[in-house]
Amino acid sequence: MIDKERFAKLFNQQLIKDITQEEIKIVLSGQYGKALELLRDAEATSLFPALIGPPGVGKTILCRYFASLRAKEQKSRNFYWLTMDESIKPSHFIGTFDPAIVLRKGFTLEAFNPGPLLNAMLEGGTFLANEINRATEYSQNTLLEPLEEASVTVPHLGRIKANKDFFFICAMNPEELSGTHRLSEALKDRIKVWIKLDYPNKATELDIIRINLPEHFTIDESELELIYSIIKETRKNMIDIEIPASIRAGIAMAKLLGRKRELEEKEKTKEKKSAYLHLSEIARYVLLGSIKPKPGVNVEDVVDNIIAKTVGG
Ligand SMILES: Nc1ncnc2c1ncn2[C@@H]1O[C@H](COP(=O)(O)OP(=O)(O)O)[C@@H](O)[C@H]1O
Ligand SMILES: [Mg+2]
Structure with a gap:
């Protein structure tokens, strides 16, 4: 256990005081540039947007980047999000x-710990309601007053007006049925800009993999293409696969391959293993947990099939 003093020191060292301090490596070609433009349009017209798309297509990073642009324009300093x-x-x-404080002092302001939505409303920050369609209708209804009236009622304290720069974004994956309550009609009616993100096109996805690869790793174009072919294969098989490999899976494979190449370089291995050999192993490690098969389908069979079709082995 670390002592209180050390905890405080480490905490302050690592605390991100505002989002402009964060380095966000983002690719804005293809669908992402367009989506960012739509977010800006929504902001300029005070309409609330939703980002819709499968897991790992870049919904969160886009919101974070958008929030950082707002922060740089001094609109707000902070980005808050809650996954539902x-x-x-x-x-x-x-x-x-x-x-404990309520017992001593009653329901006072001092006894209250604000949540992320209230903080964003007070500061004029950006609030992301992530996976909003997983929240119950009861919880979704909490958002009606903030979106409709730009205010929120805190029990015992009163009704609070939002700072004029408060901005709300929500994100969801509409295809995922298990564990999702639908978006309530009342809430749907208050969200006016629907931005769809899908798996990016090849050029954009390769750019995203490159930008996420540590600088000391170098992998060839042909190897990147091979990784993409594996990822793409998972997205073709809609019969066995419910959720295919996301961008994250491609990034992970590229990192593992980069590491293998680095080791071969360091150890002066005479013969570099072919990318096919490396990737037939690496793809197995990554894909096992990265794809979700349809009910009754064995994930290992699906993975074997994808590897056989793309890199062999
Ligand atoms: N346009 C992009 N530029 C750079 N990286 C991206 C981009 N889109 C997705 N990524 C990367 O892909 C991964 C998944 O993105 P994320 O925003 O978490 O997806 P989602 O919120 O849709 O599940 C992250 O590691 C992120 O860095
Ligand atoms: Mg996300």
């Missing part, structure tokens, strides 16, 4: 009273 599921309650958005 059925256990999320209104208090997770708005905040809670500290029972």
